[in-house]
Amino acid sequence: MSASQSAVRSRAEAIKVSRTFDWMICFVLFFIILGGYHIHYMLTGGDWDFWTDWKDRRLWVTVAPIVSITFPAAVQSVLWWRYRLPFGAVLCVLGLLFGEWINRYFNFWGWTYFPINFCFPSQLLPGAIVLDVILLLSNSMVLTAVVGGLAYGLLFYPGNWPVIAPLHVPVEYNGMVMTLADLQGYHYVRTGTPEYIRMVEKGTLRTFGKDVAPVSAFFSGFVSILIYFLWHFFGKWFGSTAFVKST
Amino acid sequence: MKLIKDKVAKLSFVALLMTVTAAMFYTPTASAHGEKSQAAFMRMRTIHWYDLHWSKETVAVNETMTVNGKFHVFAGWPETVDKPESSFLNIGIPGPVFIRQGSWIGGKLVPRSVALELGETYEFKVLLRARRPGDWHVHSMMNVEGGGPIIGPGKWVTITGSMKSFTNPVTTLTGDTIDLETYNRENTYFWHTFWFVVGLAWVGFWIRKPVFVPRLLAVDAGKANTLITDGEKKVGMAFAAGTMALVAFLMQTTNDKYPVTTPLQAGLLRGMIPIEKHAPTISVKVDDATYRVPGRAMQMTLTITNNGDEPVRLAEFNTAGVRFLDSKVWEDDTNYPDDLLAEDGLSVSDNSAIAPGEKRTVEVTASDAAWEVYRLADLIYDPDSRFAGLLFFSKENGQREMVTVDAPLIPSFI
Known part of the structure; x- marks a missing residue:
């Protein structure tokens, strides 16, 4: 067989090869995204995602969507503009959550015995689904960034609330009021994570009283729009093909 | 020649495999905290821990012990x-092998960071409840913002029993008693699994056809x-509509289920309350100090003035948690960790009682292998070659008086 001949001899065989190729790429892609996105998110979201006593209504709500919309934007860009596939964001988040759960279960719990109810990851899937669907319906990067990015930020807190709320029930502890999440952070000793490095409830957003989470979510959504643009272009550049001209 | 080369290559490969396999099977438990690796000046010139007491050496799961x-x-x-303006009283253990049920400075509960004052002395207590069986090195510890963890002396404590029997009951302000060890776990698993399945369904919908x-x-x-x-x-x-509707619905039902939540x-x-200071009756001037590297000994020339009304004798030099005692003056009865205790490590050229009003210059030597074992000798490589520590003087009535010393240190290599 010469180089110019086809590797397959029939249409049926071509479909079969193409499908095998699909599964191989999906499998590899999933784990490549898992690795890259996981490292990125651990380095930028880190403790906010590790511990329940970091998951507050101000900074966690703000930081997590901003730093997590990155890979979804880039992978969406590649999968949409090159293949018209609208599942880039969900694929990323599935990979991230799969990796995070392996990490939390085997490392945090299995090796160091932190209870899972103290170190589970944040939920990002509702925002990712909406982000993908907006790209599918609009076929527009601008609309996806503006509407999808905002929705991604806004859906984060309510999407996590069913799991977080039980840990925000107050408790009286030796004369002080704490949430159950605070108590987890106090009980389950972390020698390398002292209380003062906990970046929670800091900032000047005091005008809105107790209703600060929606304001933080809007701000997060706004910055997510900007980050979406940036990473969408990263994805576009990364997904481009360049050939060297023959001399 | 080629045959020999091939054999060498094969044997090298087998050796490599055996090494890797051996390394996989030999994985000893890391039970301590690298306390000896911390810069010596950090341990000698920041927080001085003393009068430490571990209430138990063996404790069963669910039982408590204190470090005070x-x-x-x-x-x-x-x-x-950085100065300890934002510090946190921690406990140096390998992860949550105990849970910290309480920690106090000067009798005040300190679940949060605290501001400490330079030159003050504080009492502390940490109440621990055993969770994970094993032999664990339990240290006193202070985290200082901008300074890092400052680890104190550690003692081995054995936890017996089974972790499966550990429970952590807590009663909330809404009147429910929960087990914090497992509380909300199934709820977390459920919602994460639920959304994961929804996500898989979305991706599965698109990859059901050629991808x-x-x-x-077609795009090209x-x-x-x-x-x-x-x-x-x-x-x-x-x-999208289902997702948004479900998120809104869950937000509402969660708020109904948990109407009382706090940030x-x-x-x-x-305002941590330090131990009340008494007017010092003893003053100590360090005339010079050298560290003899070959002898693992620190030699100090001290001029001691007794301004009190009772005779005193130098009993102990304590630095970085290592205690050098003159056993003729003071014997330890607190069951202090052996590796940190030099029972005869302190010698004084003239350690007869210093009478009230007397001023005496003495040669003091603190020698023990602990200088090397605890890497305190590395002080000579620090950027600011000074040593510091606590001197304890004993009075006839059994009381002690503490004096701090802080002076340049000259290394001696011969």
Whole structure:
């Protein structure tokens, strides 16, 4: 067989090869995204995602969507503009959550015995689904960034609330009021994570009283729009093909 | 020649495999905390821990023990370390093998960071409840913002029993008693699994048909818009609408289920109450100090003035948790960790009682292998070659008086 001949001899065989190729790429892609996105998110979201006593209504709500919309934007860009596939964001988040759960279960719990109810990851899937669907319906990067990015930020807190709320029930502890999440952070000793490095409830957003989470979510959504643009272009550049001209 | 080369290559490969395999099977438990690796000046010139007491050496799962004692916040705090204006009383253990049920400084609960004053001495107590069986090194520990963890002396404590029997009951302000060890776990598993399945369904919907090659060819041929059908758009709309509706619904039902929730609590606790200071009756001037590397000994020339009304004798030099005692003056009865105790490590050229009003210059030597074992000798490689520590003088009535010393240190290599 010469180089110019086809590797397959029939249409049926071509479909079969193409499908095998699909599964191989999906499998590899999933784990490549898992690795890259996981490292990125651990380095930028880190403790906010590790511990329940970091998951507050101000900074966690703000930081997590901003730093997590990155890979979804880039992978969406590649999968949409090159293949018209609208599942880039969900694929990323599935990979991230799969990796995070392996990490939390085997490392945090299995090796160091932190209870899972103290170190589970944040939920990002509702925002990712909406982000993908907006790209599918609009076929527009601008609309996806503006509407999808905002929705991604806004859906984060309510999407996590069913799991977080039980840990925000107050408790009286030796004369002080704490949430159950605070108590987890106090009980389950972390020698390398002292209380003062906990970046929670800091900032000047005091005008809105107790209703600060929606304001933080809007701000997060706004910055997510900007980050979406940036990473969408990263994805576009990364997904481009360049050939060297023959001399 | 080729045969020999091939054999060497094969044997090398086998040796490599055996090494890797051996390394996999030999994985000893890391039970301590690298306390000896911390810069010597950090341990000698920041927080001085003393009078430490571990209430138990063996404790069963669910039982409690305490670590208590005093710490002196050194007035000569090094410039290279941030001041302890935001500090956290921690406990140095390998992860949550105990849970910390309470920690107090000067009788005040300190679940949050605290501001400490230089030159003051504080009493502390940490109440621990055993959780994970094993032999664990339990240290006193202070985290200082901008300075890092400052680890104190450690003692081995054995936890017996089974972790399966560990429970952590807590009663909330809404009147429910929960087990914090497992509380909310099934709820977390459920919602994460639920959303994961929804996500898989979304991706599965798109990869049910050929994915990469035909779609790439179609896009390159300018037929991208033909790849998405109206039906697929409707499915997409259903996913998005369902997701948003479900999130809104869950938000509402969660609020109904947990009507009382509060934000995370944070803040700095000020006004820690130090131990009341008494007017010092003994003053000590360090005339010179050298560390003899070959002899593992620190030699100090001290001029001691007794301004009190009772005779005193030098009993102990304590630095970085290592205690050098003159056994003729003071014997330890606190069951202090052996490796940190030099029972005869302190010799004084004239350690007869210093009478009230007397001023005496003495040669003091603190020698023990602990200088090397605890890597305190590395002080000579620090950027600011000074040593510091606590001197304890004994009075006839059994009381002690503490004096801090802080002076340049000259290494001697011969």
